Amino acid sequence: MSKLAHLTQILITLQYKKLVTASELAEIINVDKKTIYRYIDTLVAADLPVYTKKGRHGGFYLDGEIFIKDAKLNEEEMKSLLIAAEVLTADNGFAFEHEFKRAVTKIKNVSLRNEDKLSVLDSSKDFKISSIGDLGKIEDIMCKINYAMSKGRALETIYYSLAKTSTTKERLDPYNIILREGSWYLIAYSYLKNEVEFFALSRIKSLIVTDDIFIKPQDFKLGEFLEKNWVAFRGSNKQIKIKFSKSTAEFVKNIKWHAHQSIEDEKDGGIILNLFLDDFAEIKQWIMGFGAEAEVLEPKELRDDIADDIKKLYVNYKIKMA
Known part of the structure; x- marks a missing residue:
């Protein structure tokens, strides 16, 4: 992560956490405390209102009059962005689904203060923001x-x-x-x-x-x-095996999805991800987001459940295309 990204993360953290110690910032950003002090000096030199509270319960804080502004998106622009995050998926041939959704999430988090805009979207009849998160x-x-x-x-x-x-x-x-x-x-x-x-x-x-x-x-x-x-899924009761194609193997391998996961390399360049979960609902939609690039090998009940959903999708699309 670049210095600019670190500085931005410090500002956003200070904006919402009010008072943060150098040790906390160092652990969050994964740098040493000396680097944090240098970053704070950089922000102060740039005339940003970052202050230090000394003492046992001290830390850094940001003047309450300043906050990170949102992208000033209007209602239609915000709606279009959120709908795009739902439409542009791997199933539809969009190769950067996960990266795009991460970018949209970042925009949403910087736009938390625009509650009126979000409430308008939430009440829209043709779009429900609840599937992404109640940001307001x-x-x-x-x-x-x-x-x-x-x-x-x-x-x-x-x-x-x-x-x-x-x-x-x-x-x-x-x-x-x-x-x-x-x-x-x-x-x-x-x-x-x-x-x-x-x-x-x-x-x-x-x-x-x-x-x-x-x-x-x-x-x-x-x-x-x-x-x-720091993992996406947690659990320990039921084993799940998922085969990923060569095109998605590197992406899956580069992220820690479960504290006790294991990965097996396949001869065709693909991989098999092994992990344990307590609830299949938490991973089902994630797997389906990869489309044909992911296949559940075990357990049979999860494989059958996804197969049923695929059959329903096929029927829906077949009727619409007829």
Whole structure:
């Protein structure tokens, strides 16, 4: 990542986290603390209102009067962008589906403050933003999390599954908020699973700050946690084997999808990804996004489920093309 990208990430993090230590920034961006201090000096030299609060509970903060402006997209431009993210898929021959959706996510996250524009889109009859994430409420959620962290208060949340087909009630001790790959995540101790996990803010349906006090363990290191646990899918009960074609093999190999995944190389240049999950719904849509470039080998129930959906798609398109 370039210096400019690092500086931008620091500014966006300061904008929403209010007060951040050099150690936290170093762990989030994956650089040493000396580099963080040099970055802060660069921002100050550029006349940006970045200030330092000294003392035990100190850190860096940004003047409340400044914020990263959005792209000033009008309603139709925003709608077109979001619809394009749904239409331009690997199934339709678009080779850069994942990269494009990451870019759209980054634009959405910088546009959080434009709530009126988002509410108009959300109420549109011909387009539903709910499939991508309720951006209008993320800023409110972030404010509540920041308050809970500053006061050492536990959270009660209702959390969507990845496919948003079900919800889970979670009691959490919030440790940190980070910006990764254009999206915001909460790092928190889950009482339900008895371990520290990450939670996408866009998948939080509701959140309440409780009066119950918690203390973050002194031995918790954000950098170590991210190195071991930054994955797209989690679970341990059911094994899944997915074969990817040669054209998508490098993309899949270069990303850590599961903490305990394994990859087998095939003679034709493809690969087989092995991982364990508790819920097939969380990975089904992801697999289908690769179209014919991905094939589920195991388990049979997931393979059959995807096959049924493909048959329904075929019938729908056959009727429309007839």
